[in-house]
Amino acid sequence: MGLLGFIKDYVLGFWDYETPKVMIVKNKPLGVIYRGVQFLVLTYFIWYVFIKEKAYQQSETRPESSVHTKMRGTAVQGDRVHDTIEYAHPSEGFDVISTTVRREVTYDQMQQTCAEHFSVASANCTKDSDCTPGEVNFNGNGRRTGRCVPYYDQNFKTCEIQAWCPVEEYAAVREPPLLEAANFTVFIGNTIRFPAFNVTRGNIKVAPNKRKRQKYLSKCHYDEKKEPYCPIFRLGYIADQARENFDELCKTGGVIGVFINWQCNFDVDASDCKPTYSFRLLDTRKDLPTAGYYYRFAKYYSRDGVESRTLIKAYGIRLDIIVHGYAGKFSLIPTIINSVTAMGSIGICSIICDWIMLTFIDKNGVYSEKKFVDARKDAIQPMSTAFTIVSYGSNHSDLSDGVPL
Amino acid sequence: MGLLGFIKDYVLGFWDYETPKVMIVKNKPLGVIYRGVQFLVLTYFIWYVFIKEKAYQQSETRPESSVHTKMRGTAVQGDRVHDTIEYAHPSEGFDVISTTVRREVTYDQMQQTCAEHFSVASANCTKDSDCTPGEVNFNGNGRRTGRCVPYYDQNFKTCEIQAWCPVEEYAAVREPPLLEAANFTVFIGNTIRFPAFNVTRGNIKVAPNKRKRQKYLSKCHYDEKKEPYCPIFRLGYIADQARENFDELCKTGGVIGVFINWQCNFDVDASDCKPTYSFRLLDTRKDLPTAGYYYRFAKYYSRDGVESRTLIKAYGIRLDIIVHGYAGKFSLIPTIINSVTAMGSIGICSIICDWIMLTFIDKNGVYSEKKFVDARKDAIQPMSTAFTIVSYGSNHSDLSDGVPL
């Protein structure tokens, strides 16, 4: 069969089917190992890949999420009644909302000169020459004037500074923590959309009519067991779920993550797709001086052209709403790809079993002799002999090439 | 060939090439099925995986995005002119920006006592004993003093409360919706960077010089067809594209998602990579009492040491700028991996065709006889016989092992 014949064969042979020749080894232990490995691979694919991991589904892990928060509650402090307009920040209601639970207020600060706080480095002095005029100490509150003045109503002296006076460390009024905030509620509305499947879901219970829903929302409080579909959360409940002591939180403030988790299977009814909630203190800096959560802001007033401000150091409970979403739906492409991978992996069994067979079982080389055919030896020596015998009863044009069968 | 010979063979045979023996089946239907399945698999890989999904590319799906927004516009309400400084929140211009479209303003609230709103549970009273002193009703506005007082200028009475007075539900002044806001514009600047490829792109049209660009930006308004590269959007256009009625939105407020979508192919010129925009109401709670978007805030004033506030319930149109980015570029690794997977998948065709052949075509067992060679039977029985005959004309050292060829 020359080159021409080869090409002819190739063209003619396009519609031929080629299948590998296979040697059957009737060896029970080997067979058991072979089937055992096959069974493991199949089980892995069917149980883990297809049933547990749902590899037949197209998945969407980055849904579009919109969060809307609103805080509500009234608290009484002394003879003053506070509502959440004073307490909740920012008021716009995005996916981060915080409530002030304790305040240290410095009233009526003005641009003036006053004594620096004694804790600031090199602020203590006895005479004016101890204070460098114009110096701005980084940990201090302002610019030194160069004078040494009595520290407010005390007997010692500190350097005078030009700043918002009086300084916060001296003049701040510590208000008691707002323990009533445990009863504040926060409404967390979350709408999620899976663009790949064009499904939109919300976390608010579907009620038959608007009035019923309004009534439900005006009364319900979220509870994992009793009211899992009410999106209104008591701050005290959130702290409990995050395993934090609310009274403790009120002293230092803290950042709590509210995790909304959507696990949706759109092969079943989309309306079964409901969120679960979990809560955890995000800020783990418990042993740090900067632990907790606080920030400072000021309210500015103008009286007869003179600007004054009220400085507020606000300790807050901040809620970070973090939405995780996952949805899957049957799709042909991943099903095919994973099935192909599964089938391909079964072929791996052969590699393992071949190694076992050739190393441990095939002591006499029987199987290897049979499995491995030497192209040269086999072709030229015994078969050519056999051929001589065989050729009596046959008629091959192939012989003209001098190539044995 | 003993163990020693096997080892010797193995060492000598390291540079041997091993290739599976293949049986050719000249069966037209089977060949057609075989080539058909191969064609399907190849088509799937070439068309879908390589051309459509661009599997030869390395991809980057989580680019770094920076959004900068600015709102602009002037609206007249009665004899008052408002600019966006009053309307846009937050002023800093992050990826969420909102404009107030309607306000309910409660002027001059002070810490006082006043009558509770009649809609609050158990607020209606006829005598003082109907009101529990110190009670703070959760849905109410303050702490009850225990007195029953006339409801403002009405004929009935409600419990007196200590709160920010007067209560919002009674005193709020409803302003008309700001329909002119449809002409407000929002500038949305978006810079995106794909770290894997170190390419940075912006959504603002590249103009030959600064002055031309400034001129362009001062006049252009985004329009999908006419001005696709102008980053300035009319609020009315956004509402239209989101298929919402702007007048309706002005009444209830709403949250609209502005989706900026980057699909970049860096195998071609990176400057061809331009964003597309889409708009959709994110908040689907149309039939809810809390539908729409509003929030409350207050402006605080201090007059002669007495604090007062103006409480504003602001209905707003909030824009959430959501950026999706995807970029791909040729890379050797995924090209190799996917080519290998493609070749491997063609092997799957054999599994299918083998099954068809052995089950449907191979009625007489001709092919299975040929394909499957029993290591024992084939080796010991017929071949050994053949061997006896054959051995006449040959001279094998192999025979010493007693193992037939």
Place this chain on the structure above:
Amino acid sequence: MGLLGFIKDYVLGFWDYETPKVMIVKNKPLGVIYRGVQFLVLTYFIWYVFIKEKAYQQSETRPESSVHTKMRGTAVQGDRVHDTIEYAHPSEGFDVISTTVRREVTYDQMQQTCAEHFSVASANCTKDSDCTPGEVNFNGNGRRTGRCVPYYDQNFKTCEIQAWCPVEEYAAVREPPLLEAANFTVFIGNTIRFPAFNVTRGNIKVAPNKRKRQKYLSKCHYDEKKEPYCPIFRLGYIADQARENFDELCKTGGVIGVFINWQCNFDVDASDCKPTYSFRLLDTRKDLPTAGYYYRFAKYYSRDGVESRTLIKAYGIRLDIIVHGYAGKFSLIPTIINSVTAMGSIGICSIICDWIMLTFIDKNGVYSEKKFVDARKDAIQPMSTAFTIVSYGSNHSDLSDGVPL
């Protein structure tokens, strides 16, 4: 062997092991190519996939991150001392924080009538009829009254408008840039959690006790080489690292990305997992009229019932804290999957070598004759002949089917 026999064989043969028959080609060049390709594939998998890409690990790329920022510093401007309460926005300390570095302040704006700025289109006039009453020019500042009035203290006239007067363009007082802001520090606390591994890590140095840590944090400044674990950053250092001129930034403002990058390998000690920082100007619109970063806000005052405001155009340096996290840990599943893929890929070598062999080496068709066995020809012609001979010395029930071996 009939259908019955086939079924019987199949049932009995369940525990048989099947292995492909292999032809050995003793061809040195081909063997070298074969082993070379195998070596390349193995090297790729072992070195790149397993060692470099750590394919034996389960990975987590979307950790939960909580960012907490606080700005600190004092700056003197004229005879006024500013602290960060006036400069930092928003005060709450989320993952975006900005500092005002330059201000253009328009004091005492009130709802009045005044002259429009001359740069507004069609604002210049000589007589009242040049101004359309009620017109609201989009690029203007208010509603035209229809009068033509002198432009403040100048000799020319512009249309009168009803607006917040005086207009910003005319009355704004440009304050000098706050170059001292280079010494402002920003504390960036970042806590990261990998839910898949339940490991939480923070970016603050672990000190033996609270007091030592407090002392450390009160003094340290981040420096890539000297203090890599101090979370307090000088603004000047950040600008340097982002390769920006701070003085330049102070004029135009700018948005700088602070990238916190966690690369964690939990197969080693989790406490080795520490973040690296990088800084880059996010806003690349250098040649744009809107380049830099500024926003406007106002402080509102009420004096004797008349509302006034101070409008502030604030140029700021905004820091966007962007956290990237990646963690890996040994896991059985990906190890198995990738090993299987690696083994499967070695099979690809055969496809390449077969092609080389049959095209370039196998000139006489020796190998192809040997590799490809024609089911029909091989079975019926020569073997049947051989069979005739062979059958003498054997006793096959199979013969009853008339099918040769």
